[in-house]
Amino acid sequence: MFAVRALHDIHLEVEPGEMLAVCGPSGHGKTTLLNLIGLLDTASAGEVEFDGKGVASLSEAQRALLRASTVGLVFQSFSLVPVLTAQDNVLLPLQLRARLTGAERKAAAEQAAELLARLGLASHVRHYPARLDAGQCQRVAIARALITRPRLVVADEPTSRLDSGFVRMVSELFASYQREYGTTFVISTRDQRQLARATRTLQLADGRLLAAPADTARRPLRMHQ
Ligand SMILES: Nc1ncnc2c1ncn2[C@@H]1O[C@H](COP(=O)(O)OP(=O)(O)OP(=O)(O)O)[C@@H](O)[C@H]1O
Ligand SMILES: [Mg+2]
Structure with missing residues (x-):
């Protein structure tokens, strides 16, 4: 059996309210890093801390609970x-997150429809994914990540299938969450317009961080909220 070492010597601290962009060529570890930050994956070595607490000791169920209550995820393939x-x-x-009563479900459904409308999908709320194109699916995936107003959004190339008008729409929506709710974003992207809005940009090359700023060096992967 062959083992793939996808990340090496990553020391990174994510601050609340940051818009952190991760970029780098294909296959260099962006998704792997985002999956660790989004509590989807566990590291085979090293530690990940959330709110100053190590997550390695959490059971699968505890990690799922923490993820559901805290993180919004946009998957690379939706x-x-x-x-x-x-x-x-x-x-x-x-x-x-919670069992919804009839009234709560109705309010939540309206909220979902509103969010979809903000992403240009007002006439697609009742469509199934098979009837949506890739860009529309990607915007549904973005709405799904934002609906809970999570403290942390981890978005894996969230605008890869969008044209420039929708990239602007998504960037403005992310910025409004950052402003209104103090949402922290960790985004992998190659899009210059998204990179321009980042408060910090990290370059990954062969699973290593290039030019990590001095203040992020030699610390465990840690997220403060
Ligand atoms: N489940 C897996 N099993 C084995 N190797 C994997 C797995 N997932 C990813 N890899 C390998 O880990 C490395 C990093 O992959 P990763 O998907 O994190 O890169 P990426 O930067 O997100 O690429 P892309 O830009 O194409 O999405 C690659 O060499 C990849 O082949
Ligand atoms: Mg990837």
Whole structure:
């Protein structure tokens, strides 16, 4: 069996309210790093801390709970549920957080439709993913990550399938979350317009951070909220 060493010597601290951009060529570890930060994956070596607490000792269920209550995820390949409409895909994270009463579900459904409308999908709320193009699926995935107003959004190339008008729309939506709710963003992107809005940019090359600023060196991967 062959082991792939996807990341090496990463020491990174993410501050609250940051818009941290991660860039680098294909296959150099962006998704792997984002999956660690988004509590989807566990490191085979080293430690990840969230709010100053190590996550390695958490059980799978505890990690899932922490993720559901704290993190919004935009997957590189969207990972929409094919048997749910756009609106019901967006509702999923709210339903994972708590069992909704009838009235709460109705309010949540309106909130989901509003968010989809802000992303230019007002006429697609009842469409299934198979009837949406890649750019529309990507915007549904973005709405699903934002619906809970999570403290941390981890977005893996969230505008890769969007044209410039929608890139601007998504960037403005992210910026409004940062402003209004203090949301922290960790985004992998190659898009210059998104990079321009980042408060910090990290370059990954062969799983290593290039030119890490001195103040982030030699510390564990840690997230403060
Ligand atoms: N599940 C896996 N099993 C084995 N190797 C993997 C797995 N996932 C990723 N890798 C390898 O880890 C390395 C980093 O991959 P990763 O997907 O993190 O890169 P990336 O920068 O996100 O690439 P892209 O820009 O194409 O999305 C690559 O060499 C990849 O082949
Ligand atoms: Mg990737």
